[in-house]
Structures are given as C-alpha cells and as structure tokens.
Amino acid sequence: MQTPWENRYAQRTQRMGSSAIRELLKLTEKPDLISFAGGLPAPDVFPVQAFQEACNRVLQEQGTIALQYSTTEGYLPLREMIARHTARFGIEITPENILITSGSQQALDLLGKIFINRGDRVVVEDPTYLGAIQAWNAYGAEFLTVPMDSDGMVTDALEEALRSGPKFIYILPNFQNPTGVTLTLERRKRVVELADRYGVPIIEDDPYGQLRYEGQHLPSIVNLDRQFRDNCNICYRGNVIYLSTFSKILAPGLRLAWVIAPPEVIRKLVQAKQGADLHTSTFNQVVAHEVSRNNFLDGHIELIRRVYRERRDLMLAAMDRHFPPEVDWTHPQGGLFLWGTMPEYLDAADVLKTAIEYKVAFVPGSPFYAAGGGHNTMRINFSNAIPEQIQVGVSRLGQVFSEKIAAKIVAG
Amino acid sequence: MQTPWENRYAQRTQRMGSSAIRELLKLTEKPDLISFAGGLPAPDVFPVQAFQEACNRVLQEQGTIALQYSTTEGYLPLREMIARHTARFGIEITPENILITSGSQQALDLLGKIFINRGDRVVVEDPTYLGAIQAWNAYGAEFLTVPMDSDGMVTDALEEALRSGPKFIYILPNFQNPTGVTLTLERRKRVVELADRYGVPIIEDDPYGQLRYEGQHLPSIVNLDRQFRDNCNICYRGNVIYLSTFSKILAPGLRLAWVIAPPEVIRKLVQAKQGADLHTSTFNQVVAHEVSRNNFLDGHIELIRRVYRERRDLMLAAMDRHFPPEVDWTHPQGGLFLWGTMPEYLDAADVLKTAIEYKVAFVPGSPFYAAGGGHNTMRINFSNAIPEQIQVGVSRLGQVFSEKIAAKIVAG
Numbered sequence: 001m002q003t004p005w006e007n008r009y010a011q012r013t014q015r016m017g018s019s020a021i022r023e024l025l026k027l028t029e030k031p032d033l034i035s036f037a038g039g040l041p042a043p044d045v046f047p048v049q050a051f052q053e054a055c056n057r058v059l060q061e062q063g064t065i066a067l068q069y070s071t072t073e074g075y076l077p078l079r080e081m082i083a084r085h086t087a088r089f090g091i092e093i094t095p096e097n098i099l100i101t102s103g104s105q106q107a108l109d110l111l112g113k114i115f116i117n118r119g120d121r122v123v124v125e126d127p128t129y130l131g132a133i134q135a136w137n138a139y140g141a142e143f144l145t146v147p148m149d150s151d152g153m154v155t156d157a158l159e160e161a162l163r164s165g166p167k168f169i170y171i172l173p174n175f176q177n178p179t180g181v182t183l184t185l186e187r188r189k190r191v192v193e194l195a196d197r198y199g200v201p202i203i204e205d206d207p208y209g210q211l212r213y214e215g216q217h218l219p220s221i222v223n224l225d226r227q228f229r230d231n232c233n234i235c236y237r238g239n240v241i242y243l244s245t246f247s248k249i250l251a252p253g254l255r256l257a258w259v260i261a262p263p264e265v266i267r268k269l270v271q272a273k274q275g276a277d278l279h280t281s282t283f284n285q286v287v288a289h290e291v292s293r294n295n296f297l298d299g300h301i302e303l304i305r306r307v308y309r310e311r312r313d314l315m316l317a318a319m320d321r322h323f324p325p326e327v328d329w330t331h332p333q334g335g336l337f338l339w340g341t342m343p344e345y346l347d348a349a350d351v352l353k354t355a356i357e358y359k360v361a362f363v364p365g366s367p368f369y370a371a372g373g374g375h376n377t378m379r380i381n382f383s384n385a386i387p388e389q390i391q392v393g394v395s396r397l398g399q400v401f402s403e404k405i406a407a408k409i410v411a412g
Numbered sequence: 413m414q415t416p417w418e419n420r421y422a423q424r425t426q427r428m429g430s431s432a433i434r435e436l437l438k439l440t441e442k443p444d445l446i447s448f449a450g451g452l453p454a455p456d457v458f459p460v461q462a463f464q465e466a467c468n469r470v471l472q473e474q475g476t477i478a479l480q481y482s483t484t485e486g487y488l489p490l491r492e493m494i495a496r497h498t499a500r501f502g503i504e505i506t507p508e509n510i511l512i513t514s515g516s517q518q519a520l521d522l523l524g525k526i527f528i529n530r531g532d533r534v535v536v537e538d539p540t541y542l543g544a545i546q547a548w549n550a551y552g553a554e555f556l557t558v559p560m561d562s563d564g565m566v567t568d569a570l571e572e573a574l575r576s577g578p579k580f581i582y583i584l585p586n587f588q589n590p591t592g593v594t595l596t597l598e599r600r601k602r603v604v605e606l607a608d609r610y611g612v613p614i615i616e617d618d619p620y621g622q623l624r625y626e627g628q629h630l631p632s633i634v635n636l637d638r639q640f641r642d643n644c645n646i647c648y649r650g651n652v653i654y655l656s657t658f659s660k661i662l663a664p665g666l667r668l669a670w671v672i673a674p675p676e677v678i679r680k681l682v683q684a685k686q687g688a689d690l691h692t693s694t695f696n697q698v699v700a701h702e703v704s705r706n707n708f709l710d711g712h713i714e715l716i717r718r719v720y721r722e723r724r725d726l727m728l729a730a731m732d733r734h735f736p737p738e739v740d741w742t743h744p745q746g747g748l749f750l751w752g753t754m755p756e757y758l759d760a761a762d763v764l765k766t767a768i769e770y771k772v773a774f775v776p777g778s779p780f781y782a783a784g785g786g787h788n789t790m791r792i793n794f795s796n797a798i799p800e801q802i803q804v805g806v807s808r809l810g811q812v813f814s815e816k817i818a819a820k821i822v823a824g
Contacts, residue, residue, distance in 0.1 A: 001608070001611065002649065003611065003613055003650075003651050003674075005613075005674065005676050005677055005680070006676070008527060008579065008580075008613065009526050009527060009680060010525070010526060010527055010528055010529045010532075010551070011529050012525065012529075013525075013526050013680060013683070013684070016526075016680075016683040016684060016687065017683065038481075040480060040481055041480070043476035043477075043479070043480055044476070046475060046476055046479045046480070048471050048475035048476065048479070051471055051475065051479065052467070052468060052471040052472070052475075055464070055467035055468070055471065056464060056467070056468070059460050059463055059464040059467065060464070063458060063460035063463070063464075064455035064456070064458055064460065065455075066665055067455070067458040067460070067463065067663035067664070067665040067666070068452060068453070068455055068458070068663070068664060068665050069450075069452055069659075069664045069665065070665065102514055102667075102689045102692075102693075103689050103690055105687070105688070105689050105690045106688060106689040108687075109687060109688045109689065113422070113424065113425075113550060114421050114422060114425050114428075115420060115421060115422055116422055117422045117423050117424075120422075131687070131690070134686060134687040135687040135688070137687070138525060138684065138687050139422070167420065168420075196413070199413065199415065201415055201417075201420065237414065238415075239414075239415050247481075251479035251480070251695070252479070252480060252481045252694075253478055253479040253480050253481065253482065253693060253694035253695045254479070254693055254695055255514075255689060255690070255691070255692065255693045255694075262415075262417065264417050264418070265417055268417070268421060268425060268428075271425070271428040271429065272425070272428060272550065274546060275428065275517070275520075275521060275543070275546040275547040275549070275550050276517065276518060276521045276547070276688070277514045277515050277517050277518040277521065277667060277689070278515055278517045278543070278667070279667070280514075280667065281514075281665060281666055281667045281693055281696055282664075282665035283663070283665045283666055283696065284693055284695065284696065
C-alpha cells in the first residue's frame with residue numbers, strides 16, 4: 001500500500017508553508033515581466049573575473065585542501081579576515097567569536113535550534129524579515145511584534161515586550177528588510193540599555209550595513225553593547241549576537257555568511273551545525289578568502305554602492321513622477337528595498353495580480369507581519385533591475401495604482 | 413551584567429554534545445600521527461584539474477547564474493543528471509523526485525525536522541552512523557536498535573521493532589558506516605516486505621554504493637521497493653527515501669548530496685530547507701554538473717575504486733600479519749571503513765590513548781551505538797592514509813593491542 005505521508009509529518013511542519021514570496025515569484029518568471037519582487041543583487045556587479053582568478057589560484061595551490069572536509073567552525077584564514085574587517089568598525093574580536101554559516105538563513109535556523117523551545121516568545125520588528133519568521137516557526141516560536149516608524153523599532157514599545165520574558169530580540173538596524181528603514185543612534189543605545197536591564201539577548205541581523213548611499217555610518221548594536229559594557233578584552237562577551245553575510249557584498253550563490261557572538265554561544269552553535277550540515281563548503285570559503293584578500297572588497301563595495309545608489313535615486317524619482325498621491329513610500333539611505341503603503345481600501349495581493357497583467361511585480365507586505373496585518377503594504381526592490389527596467393516598471397506600477405484607486409472612487 | 417547563556421538554551425540542546433569523534437580527532441592532528449580515525453576520502457584522487465577547467469568554463473559562460481541565488485529544489489540540470497544516473501541502476505525517477513542538499517548530513521537534519529516529534533521512535537542498525545544520531549537527537553528521537561551480523565541488519569529482529577510504531581527505519585545497506593558490512597539481497601527484500609507490512613517508511617543512506625571493490629552490485633532498497641510495488645509510472649511514489657552524495661565520488665568540500673523520494677516528501681523537504689539555508693550553493697551545483705558531464709564520473713569512480721581497493725587489501729594483509737589473534741575485524745567489499753573488535757576486557761577509548769602515544773589513531777566504536785554498548789569495538793578507515801602509512805600504522809596498532817592484551821594476562 002502507499003504511505004500516507006501527510007499523516008507522518010512532525011507537528012512542527014504544520015507551520016511550515018511554502019514561502020508566500022517564493023510562490024509569487026513563480027508567477028513573475030515570465031521573461032518580459034519587470035520584477036521588483038526578489039531580493040536579488042544585480043548580477044552585473046558580480047566580480048566574475050576576480051572569481052575566475054581566485055578559483056585558478058586556489059585549485060593550483062591548495063586544491064586538495066579546498067576540496068576536502070574541514071572544520072565546523074569555518075576556514076581559519078577567512079575567520080581571521082572577518083575579525084580584522086570587524087575591528088575596522090570598532091569592535092575587536094578573535095576567530096573564537098566567529099562561526100561561518102551556509103548563508104545567514106542557516107544562522108537564523110541554528111539560533112532557533114539552540115534557543116527556542118515550543119511556545120517561547122521572541123521580539124521582532126513589525127514588519128520583519130520573512131526568513132526569520134519561517135526559520136523560527138519550525139521551532140514553535142511565538143512572535144511579540146514591536147511597531148516601527150521612520151526611525152526604526154519604536155523603543156518605547158519595546159519595554160512592554162521585554163517584560164513578557166522573551167528569549168531574544170531580533171532586529172535589523174540598517175536599511176531593514178522589508179522596509180528600508182534605519183534605526184537611529186539614540187534608539188540603538190536605548191535597545192542596548194533595555195536589553196541589558198531585562199537581561200534579554202539581542203540578535204542583530206546586518207546584511208546591508210556596508211551598502212549605505214547617503215548619510216553617516218551608524219555604529220552597530222554589538223559595537224554599542226561593547227561600549228556599554230566598557231569591556232576591553234578582545235574576546236567579545238556581551239549580550240549581542242551579530243549576523244552578516246557575503247551575499248550582498250560578493251555573491252549570494254556561494255551561501256557564505258558569519259555569526260559573531262560570545263565564544264560560549266559559538267561553541268553551542270558549532271554543536272548544532274555539526275548535526276545540520278557538518279560544515280560550510282570548504283571550496284567556497286577558500287575561494288571567498290582568496291577573492292577578498294588585498295582589500296579587494298573595499299573597491300568592490302564602492303562599485304556596488306555606486307550602482308545601487310543610482311538605481312535607488314532613479315526609482316525614487318520615477319515614483320515621484322508616476323505614483324498617485326494616495327501611495328506613500330520610504331526613502332532608504334541604503335540596502336536593497338523600499339516600502340510602499342497604498343490606501344487602506346486596497347489589498348496588495350489583489351493589486352499584484354493586476355500588476356502581473358501589466359508585466360511588473362512587487363512583494364505584498366503582509367507575510368512580513370509576524371502577527372498579521374499590512375494588507376495594503378508592499379516591498380519594492382531597486383537593486384536587481386537595470387535602469388531602463390526601473391523607469392518602465394515604475395511607470396507601469398503607477399498606472400496600476402491609479403486605475404485601482406480610480407475604480408474604488410467610481411465604485412465608492 | 414553578563415548574560416548567563418547556559419540557562420537560555422532550548423531543551424533540545426541537552427542532547428547536543430560535541431561529536432566524540434571530532435573531539436578525538438583534535439588529539440590526532442599531530443603531523444607525525446597516522447590517523448585511521450576520520451572518514452576522509454584520499455585527497456590524491458580529487459580531480460583538481462577537472463575542477464579548474466570546470467570553474468573556468470562555468471565562470472566564463474554562466475558566471476552571473478552561478479553566483480546568484482537559485483531555487484531551493486536545486487539546479488535543474490544537476491537534478492536531471494542525477495535522474496539519468498539513477499535510471500542506470502534500474503529506478504526511473506524525474507527531477508521532481510530529487511532535492512539537492514548541503515551534504516547528506518543536511519538531508520538527515522531535514523528528515524528529522526519534517527518527521528520527528530519529541531519522543532518518536534526511529535529504527536536504526538546497532539551500530540549506526542553517528543551523524544544520524546546527532547541530527548535526530550536534536551529533534552528528541554528515541555532510538556530502537558536492531559542488531560547486525562555479517563549479513564547486515566538482522567531482519568528477524570526488525571519485526572519486533574516495527575511493532576513499536578516507529579516513524580521510520582534508517583539503514584545503510586552498502587559497506588555500512590561504521591562496520592563496513594553489506595546487507596544481503598535476501599535481507600533487503602525482507603526489509604522492504606516488513607516495512608510495507610507495518611506501513612513504516614525506510615530511509616536508505618547510500619554514500620558508498622558505487623565504491624565496491626569485489627563481488628556483485630546489489631540492487632538498492634528503493635529499487636527493490638519499486639519492484640515490490642510493480643509500479644511503473646516514472647515518478648517514484650514508494651515507501652523509501654534514498655540518500656546519496658558527491659562527497660565520496662567527487663569531493664566532500666563541495667557539500668553536495670541528494671535525496672530521492674516521492675514528490676510530496678520532496679515538497680515538504682523543500683519547505684524545511686527554505687527555512688534552513690534557502691538553497692545549496694549555486695556555484696558548487698553548477699561546477700559539479702560541469703565536472704560530471706560527458707561521463708567523467710564513470711572513469712573517475714573507477715580510479716577511486718582502484719586506489720581504495722589497493723588500500724583495503726594492504727590493510728587487511730597488514731592486519732593479518734600484525735594483529736594478535738584476540739582481535740577480530742570485518743572484510744568489507746567496498747566503502748571506506750572496517751570494524752574491529754577487541755577482547756571484552758579492553759576498552760577502545762583506553763586503547764586509543766595508548767595508540768596516540770604510539771602515533772596512530774582509530775575511532776572507538778561506542779558512540780555509534782545509539783543505545784550504548786560496544787566499548788571494545790573500533791572503526792578503522794582505509795581510504796585516507798597512503799600505502800606506507802597503512803603499513804606502519806597497522807604495525808603500530810598491532811603492537812598496542814599485543815601490549816594491552818599481555819598487560820591484562822599478566823594482571824589477570
């Protein structure tokens with residue numbers, strides 16, 4: 001007889017839906033559709049030539065190391081490079097503070113695995129990164145949402161959430177996914193103080209921190225936590241677990257990211273990672289190290305900033321021209337996304353259906369709200385489409401919004 | 413104040429120890445120590461040149477695809493290649509039956525995630541693969557162990573375990589890790605029948621199936637399950653989930669493996685993988701596909717077989733010469749490992765300490781016993797060390813055993 005698989009799955013699978021975004025993306029794969037839906041880097045800035053040279057050098061000089069099993073913690077020269085890079089932003093750490101993961105998504109999964117018991121509460125921004133919701137749903141997390149405004153998480157509302165005894169606070173301070181909003185310096189300090197006062201750790205997710213197109217770089221929360229503790233041994237032992245990635249500054253196809261945390265947390269994450277995938281690809285770690293040596297990344301990040309800044313500016317200008325006054329949007333200082341808000345009477349999923357007919361796409365905002373809501377919001381990516389597509393796509397979107405609003409007014 | 417991290421971890425971490433093997437391996441990293449402890453392929457058979465050519469072609473011809481995000485299911489041409497390869501061994505499947513994972517360890521983790529509720533029973537061979545115990549401990553599995561003999565899992569003892577209502581049976585039929593033992597054809601058929609009778613799915617883990625050095629290839633359990641069902645649509649929908657990997661036939665540093673399963677199980681695994689690491693490295697998938705095209709693997713696997721067969725034969729001959737009659741060992745027909753049994757009065761961990769002083773190492777067998785036991789057993793790898801090291805290492809081991817036995821006889 002056939003196995004009734006549906007009845008064999010574990011309880012945790014009940015909250016594992018396929019990502020709404022991924023399902024929608026399938027509708028947007030038509031070649032003539034202009035998609036602002038994904039969170040993809042621009043392929044034209046991938047340093048293909050540098051990769052080719054690095055692969056050749058690595059395979060010639062250390063091929064048997066790069067193709068062999070390696071340690072769970074990650075390739076030591078790469079961790080050393082990350083420690084040096086981190087020191088430039090004001091926080092001294094050692095390789096003992098670093099775990100290499102298979103993308104930041106794996107870091108979120110491993111953090112869920114070591115921290116979350118079924119029913120544990122975790123504090124998130126409202127809206128927050130969809131991948132974190134997905135990862136932690138599998139461990140039975142309950143989400144305590146804290147509202148955001150144009151200065152980031154509203155810290156006045158954070159304190160009440162902290163009094164509910166959450167496992168940790170999850171926060172994306174720079175050019176947040178999905179809203180593009182940046183947490184102010186004052187609020188960053190307040191988050192560190194409140195977290196310390198209630199003894200709740202912080203997970204700081206910072207994939208885009210280096211992709212700032214205007215304004216001044218703000219210190220990371222892990223950095224402020226270090227200052228708060230005035231603790232100057234070089235092995236960081238504070239209250240913050242910091243995540244970043246090579247996906248946005250080098251190439252997402254490598255699946256390479258890192259966690260910075262107190263050494264005892266790294267050791268626990270290493271145990272979890274042993275059971276999850278043994279270690280991250282040795283080859284990709286050695287090649288990424290080879291590509292990044294000799295300050296290659298500095299110049300490369302400058303190139304990415306130039307390209308994305310131009311696309312952001314182009315998109316904002318086109319929105320000014322084409323979007324009806326009933327639609328609002330954020331003006332991010334960096335990152336990959338901006339966030340749009342339609343009138344309450346419009347539903348973004350419904351608008352998306354029409355937009356796809358017009359051959360343009362975005363992501364409806366509601367899946368990013370861990371506790372529901374946001375039916376009239378949307379995430380719009382400006383990094384992936386080329387300038388001409390941005391012009392045409394925004395104009396099409398403007399037409400869709402105007403039609404939807406006009407139809408409502410006629411009907412109303 | 414400092415965060416008391418130890419008190420914040422989830423309950424599941426209580427069963428997450430660092431792998432005993434990995435802790436021991438740290439002791440064996442001295443350069444002049446001959447280690448039979450790891451499960452590493454021979455680095456001298458890595459096709460470094462072929463990789464270099466493939467990297468160059470991939471980056472020249474499709475660099476922007478290889479470095480970009482890709483689908484969770486895996487790179488379609490690679491899945492198509494695996495489907496064609498699988499068909500040669502008698503089971504027709506489509507890419508819908510295949511998920512690419514970040515090594516087989518990830519497949520074990522994802523299977524635990526979708527199937528195991530805390531307290532669920534899973535049937536394993538005694539001893540079994542340590543990585544499966546680690547992966548499933550995190551989900552709170554209880555292990556029902558079925559003894560093995562020189563013909564593999566004792567199927568007469570399997571039926572009682574099946575009557576306990578387990579979630580699945582986990583079995584490594586070919587040159588098992590850790591014992592090197594192969595399940596006979598008769599018992600394979602019996603496992604398929606019993607699993608069907610009790611409605612319990614099978615997870616067949618087959619990392620070494622193609623590394624046979626003597627005797628005839630036996631059909632895989634998934635293949636026998638197909639025949640049992642006499643079900644000839646090409647989308648496999650039977651009772652078996654089959655795992656294999658590129659780690660032993662190409663290079664483990666890529667972290668590339670695959671799962672074959674009914675399409676509905678693949679879809680559930682894809683949901684779990686989205687939250688776990690989004691997808692496996694695009695770059696490694698595209699490069700592995702490029703390396704493997706034009707039947708490169710056929711010749712390469714032939715080379716691996718030749719090298720490993722020679723090492724196995726050398727090791728068995730050296731054991732005959734150097735090991736005292738009180739020590740027994742298996743004669744595997746393939747794979748990477750053989751399994752030794754010392755007299756009951758010796759403890760393998762204690763013997764290992766002495767062996768390390770003699771600059772030779774193996775892995776004590778007890779961690780492979782999910783329900784405890786096996787204190788006098790050991791796993792010995794014959795793929796990684798070069799012939800001269802095998803000769804010297806086995807002679808040193810023989811000396812250690814003889815001394816330990818002599819000391820016991822004097823003391824006794």
